[in-house]
Amino acid sequence: MRFALSALPLGFLLLFAAAPVARLLAEGWGTAEPGFWGLWADAYLRGRVLWSLAQAGLSAALCVLLGLPLAWVFARFEFAGRALALRALMLPFVVPTLVAAMGVLALFGPRGVLGIDGSDTPWLLVYGNVFFNLCLVVRAGVDALDQVSASRVAAARTLGATPWRAFWRVEWPAVRPWLASAACLAFLYCLSGFGLALVLGGQRWATAEVEIYTLVAHELALGQAGVLALWMLLLNGAVALAYAAIEQRLAVPARADRLPRRAARGMGERAAVAAALALLGAVAAAPLLAIVWRAAPALADGSAWRVLGEPATQLALGNTLRFTVLALALALPMGVLHAVSAQALRGWGVVWRAAAFLPFVVSPVTVAFGLLLLYPEWTASLPLLVAAYALIAYPFIAKALAAALDAVPPHLAQAAATLGASPWRVFWRVTLPQVWPALRRGTAFAAATMLGEFAVSLFLSRPEWLTLTTLIHQRLGRPGESNLQAALVLAGLLMALALLVFVLIEGRARPRPDPADHARTA
Numbered sequence: 001m002r003f004a005l006s007a008l009p010l011g012f013l014l015l016f017a018a019a020p021v022a023r024l025l026a027e028g029w030g031t032a033e034p035g036f037w038g039l040w041a042d043a044y045l046r047g048r049v050l051w052s053l054a055q056a057g058l059s060a061a062l063c064v065l066l067g068l069p070l071a072w073v074f075a076r077f078e079f080a081g082r083a084l085a086l087r088a089l090m091l092p093f094v095v096p097t098l099v100a101a102m103g104v105l106a107l108f109g110p111r112g113v114l115g116i117d118g119s120d121t122p123w124l125l126v127y128g129n130v131f132f133n134l135c136l137v138v139r140a141g142v143d144a145l146d147q148v149s150a151s152r153v154a155a156a157r158t159l160g161a162t163p164w165r166a167f168w169r170v171e172w173p174a175v176r177p178w179l180a181s182a183a184c185l186a187f188l189y190c191l192s193g194f195g196l197a198l199v200l201g202g203q204r205w206a207t208a209e210v211e212i213y214t215l216v217a218h219e220l221a222l223g224q225a226g227v228l229a230l231w232m233l234l235l236n237g238a239v240a241l242a243y244a245a246i247e248q249r250l251a252v253p254a255r256a257d258r259l260p261r262r263a264a265r266g267m268g269e270r271a272a273v274a275a276a277l278a279l280l281g282a283v284a285a286a287p288l289l290a291i292v293w294r295a296a297p298a299l300a301d302g303s304a305w306r307v308l309g310e311p312a313t314q315l316a317l318g319n320t321l322r323f324t325v326l327a328l329a330l331a332l333p334m335g336v337l338h339a340v341s342a343q344a345l346r347g348w349g350v351v352w353r354a355a356a357f358l359p360f361v362v363s364p365v366t367v368a369f370g371l372l373l374l375y376p377e378w379t380a381s382l383p384l385l386v387a388a389y390a391l392i393a394y395p396f397i398a399k400a401l402a403a404a405l406d407a408v409p410p411h412l413a414q415a416a417a418t419l420g421a422s423p424w425r426v427f428w429r430v431t432l433p434q435v436w437p438a439l440r441r442g443t444a445f446a447a448a449t450m451l452g453e454f455a456v457s458l459f460l461s462r463p464e465w466l467t468l469t470t471l472i473h474q475r476l477g478r479p480g481e482s483n484l485q486a487a488l489v490l491a492g493l494l495m496a497l498a499l500l501v502f503v504l505i506e507g508r509a510r511p512r513p514d515p516a517d518h519a520r521t522a
Helices: 002-029 037-041 043-076 082-088 097-108 122-146 150-158 163-192 195-201 208-217 222-249 266-301 303-309 311-344 346-355 364-374 382-407 410-418 423-451 455-460 468-476 481-506 515-521
Strands: none
Touching: 002 222, 002 311, 002 346, 002 364, 002 382, 037 043, 037 222, 043 082, 043 122, 043 163, 043 208, 043 222, 043 266, 082 266, 097 122, 097 195, 097 266, 097 468, 097 481, 122 163, 122 195, 122 266, 150 163, 163 222, 195 208, 208 222, 208 364, 222 346, 266 303, 266 481, 303 311, 303 481, 311 346, 311 382, 311 423, 311 468, 311 481, 364 382, 364 455, 382 423, 382 455, 410 423, 423 481, 455 468, 468 481
16 A cells, blocks of 8 residues: 555656656767766866856855844744745745746846846856745744754753853754755755756856756757766755755654744844844845836836737736646646655655655756657647646645655544544544645645746747746847846736735645644544
8 A cells, every 4th residue: 555655656757757867868878978977077067067066055055054044033033024024935936937037137137226237157146046045944944943942942041051052052953954954955956957047147157957958959969968967867866865864854743842932122133133134135035026126117108018918928828827727736646645655655765755856856958858759759749748847846745745744743643543533534634634734835836836837838838838938038039128128027927926826825824733633523
């Protein structure tokens, strides 16, 4: 039964992730130059790989340095707008990468709002990565600080420890594994990211993923692309395995003696809250506001409404919604089965958890070209496109649900079963209420991801399957201020759509259900 649960997602991964990658590698291997180890002798390709690692490492380190103080403020202080700020913190992560890249350009591009041109520098990509991944570290830090024992902190303070020493000796050891987990995930996203690197990196600071796309799409150098893809697959896989191992160690029930939040007192604590909110606004909100600012003239003179009323925009909007709904119907059962089977497999669970990150490990470009090579008769077919969409989105559901299942105290199900509840009733009355918020949140992220999918749409769709992301890309590729304004308007539409879907699916935050109540009513 335990292995049967994993059969469907395993087959899905093999058909739409592993097999296309193997096909692409086999295609290039026979003519591969410079060969597997020879890549490191090629200065150009070696530079691409090293730069990919460097920008991912620097971005992840900055996320941790900025995210830990933010998390501490949100975890320890109660202030007006705290709940709203925590929810708004996730905005960058649900915004499509193409929109995020346009936001960064609107802020620091050639005609940026701030008047600082950061184009053709490495910092534009690093800033984009931090903007996109900071929320991961902050949310992980808040969750970790909620696990700190209030009694241990109180004991340390009673014995004369200063607040800093109490943090260093009691809170930091509890927070460290969570930050390591979040840093691994941020590193993985930065290493395998494509949209941000394509728009913000340019040719000079292109990452290995962009180089793979260039080699395949523009130079048809499948051999070099295959070798480069294999090395990136190994590097991403090692990071994903480390992340899964750390994540499994964090699987503990929620702590009961949490430190209560309190109002900030004194100038120092109020300044800390103000600084945290200012930092959050500068990193996470500024690029999104820059898009609104740059699109405002088009809204004022009415040209924005003409763009929204164009047949191409209507077609792109309809296709984007249609593909998202179809892919979500496939991604949801795959994600649920993957999470449930990962918990049931126990000893093999860490490997199976890492397998959920296969769509993150392999870039969408590699998957798309692999699918074209493996299933040429299905080229530009709707089932293939929907499957590729679902492949990229379902790990969000699997990860969120697996973490929630780990946090459910096992004695609750045992108590309900002892009182005569059937396995199905135990799941319905005990387990599902506990994991429902996480399942809903994972579904929201999956839907937002599919709305903004770019690489797969670029290579697997027909001209009549235009989506909002591909339409934005087309507008950016055309000269003229009017096309740039139209791209900004479309980016604003896509951003609003992603946020609307996220709010509708995630809904309003509710108090955490009392586990004892569910055990009793079961």
